[in-house]
Amino acid sequence: MGDLLTTPSDSFLKRRRSDGDRSRAAILDAATKLATTEGLKGLSIGRLADRIGMSKSGLYAHFGSKEELQLSAIDTASEIFVREVIDPARAEKGIARLEALGEQFLSYLERDVFPGGCFFAAAQAEFDTHSGPVREKLAEAHRRWLGYLERQVRAAQEAGEISADEEPAQLVFELKALLNMANSVFVLQRDRSALERARRGYRSRLEAARG
Amino acid sequence: MGDLLTTPSDSFLKRRRSDGDRSRAAILDAATKLATTEGLKGLSIGRLADRIGMSKSGLYAHFGSKEELQLSAIDTASEIFVREVIDPARAEKGIARLEALGEQFLSYLERDVFPGGCFFAAAQAEFDTHSGPVREKLAEAHRRWLGYLERQVRAAQEAGEISADEEPAQLVFELKALLNMANSVFVLQRDRSALERARRGYRSRLEAARG
Numbered sequence: 001m002g003d004l005l006t007t008p009s010d011s012f013l014k015r016r017r018s019d020g021d022r023s024r025a026a027i028l029d030a031a032t033k034l035a036t037t038e039g040l041k042g043l044s045i046g047r048l049a050d051r052i053g054m055s056k057s058g059l060y061a062h063f064g065s066k067e068e069l070q071l072s073a074i075d076t077a078s079e080i081f082v083r084e085v086i087d088p089a090r091a092e093k094g095i096a097r098l099e100a101l102g103e104q105f106l107s108y109l110e111r112d113v114f115p116g117g118c119f120f121a122a123a124q125a126e127f128d129t130h131s132g133p134v135r136e137k138l139a140e141a142h143r144r145w146l147g148y149l150e151r152q153v154r155a156a157q158e159a160g161e162i163s164a165d166e167e168p169a170q171l172v173f174e175l176k177a178l179l180n181m182a183n184s185v186f187v188l189q190r191d192r193s194a195l196e197r198a199r200r201g202y203r204s205r206l207e208a209a210r211g
Numbered sequence: 212m213g214d215l216l217t218t219p220s221d222s223f224l225k226r227r228r229s230d231g232d233r234s235r236a237a238i239l240d241a242a243t244k245l246a247t248t249e250g251l252k253g254l255s256i257g258r259l260a261d262r263i264g265m266s267k268s269g270l271y272a273h274f275g276s277k278e279e280l281q282l283s284a285i286d287t288a289s290e291i292f293v294r295e296v297i298d299p300a301r302a303e304k305g306i307a308r309l310e311a312l313g314e315q316f317l318s319y320l321e322r323d324v325f326p327g328g329c330f331f332a333a334a335q336a337e338f339d340t341h342s343g344p345v346r347e348k349l350a351e352a353h354r355r356w357l358g359y360l361e362r363q364v365r366a367a368q369e370a371g372e373i374s375a376d377e378e379p380a381q382l383v384f385e386l387k388a389l390l391n392m393a394n395s396v397f398v399l400q401r402d403r404s405a406l407e408r409a410r411r412g413y414r415s416r417l418e419a420a421r422g
Binding site: 126180 | 337350
């Protein structure tokens with residue numbers, strides 16, 4: 001499932017974990033959390049070493065450079081997103097799965113899975129005007145999440161639950177807009193009512209799309 | 212009008228401009244543009260001095276500190292936003308003004324008024340997990356823009372153009388979500404179709420709100 005939002009070159013989660021892997025996973029978990037409050041740009045090997053009480057040379061043994069660390073943090077954040085948002089909705093099908101994906105995303109914000117809101121919203125806003133592999137990996141994760149949602153819309157259309165008049169990319173654009181807005185208002189204004197507003201908007205837009 | 216999104220302590224735009232003011236305005240114009248590509252955090256006096264070919268000491272004479280420069284850049288960005296998005300919609304009333312505000316916002320993105328998309332979306336995502344006067348000023352600008360849109364919804368309701376069943380804050384949340392999504396997809400994916408998707412969603416949501 002780890003390749004749903006990005007395509008990690010190293011599918012280490014599927015191997016039996018060695019001690020080195022476990023340590024790498026713990027480091028990356030801390031790194032993704034730090035990135036949502038300090039920024040993915042602020043995720044230097046030195047700052048992470050301070051945060052987790054590890055030597056810089058120890059971190060260099062895991063990640064050769066700041067960019068390598070940032071790319072690995074994106075892979076880890078993708079795995080967390082799949083586990084926290086996408087997997088819990090798999091039990092549902094069609095329009096119910098789309099509804100569950102919205103709920104799970106809002107719950108992922110509400111439960112502070114990352115301390116600074118959605119990892120991807122924060123990182124994309126930081127890197128969107130740059131070029132290079134970090135930006136490309138983030139843009140790819142964004143396209144994959146939209147693509148996944150579009151496939152759910154088409155499945156719901158095939159099941160006759162969503163009107164054939166709805167263009168999947170347009171409907172997904174509108175639904176995802178509400179989830180993004182929940183994140184930005186929730187984090188900026190520290191106002192939980194944003195989650196409820198997004199929930200109402202998301203449900204009523206899905207209701208209007210019924211076939 | 213400059214106080215619509217923020218409350219600048221110095222209403223210098225209303226006075227006849229001295230040379231010092233003109234120079235200050237030109238510096239701040241460059242500063243807001245730099246902030247949308249390099250980040251408002253990246254807006255140091257040193258970096259701005261390099262960019263505009265002015266001495267650091269000359270900039271220190273205008274702004275005593277990096278934070279003072281950041282706060283002044285937010286005031287300038289508010290004035291630009293009012294001039295580019297809010298003022299052109301003033302000729303319209305009621306629901307037509309809400310429609311015009313959406314169009315003007317999308318046009319402000321399309322015309323690259325700032326090279327990195329909406330100044331406020333970028334700056335808010337950067338500072339939303341921080342505390343201090345920069346974050347407070349950005350959060351206030353956000354509330355004022357939402358408040359302005361809500362007043363337009365209420366005016367349209369009083370004119371009988373929008374259903375009394377619509378809760379203004381909810382409708383504004385949904386409309387603004389589409390504008391934010393246009394900005395984030397347009398900047399991240401460099402895809403102009405995001406503007407058209409937002410336009411379609413915005414219009415059809417307003418249509419559904421008619422009384």
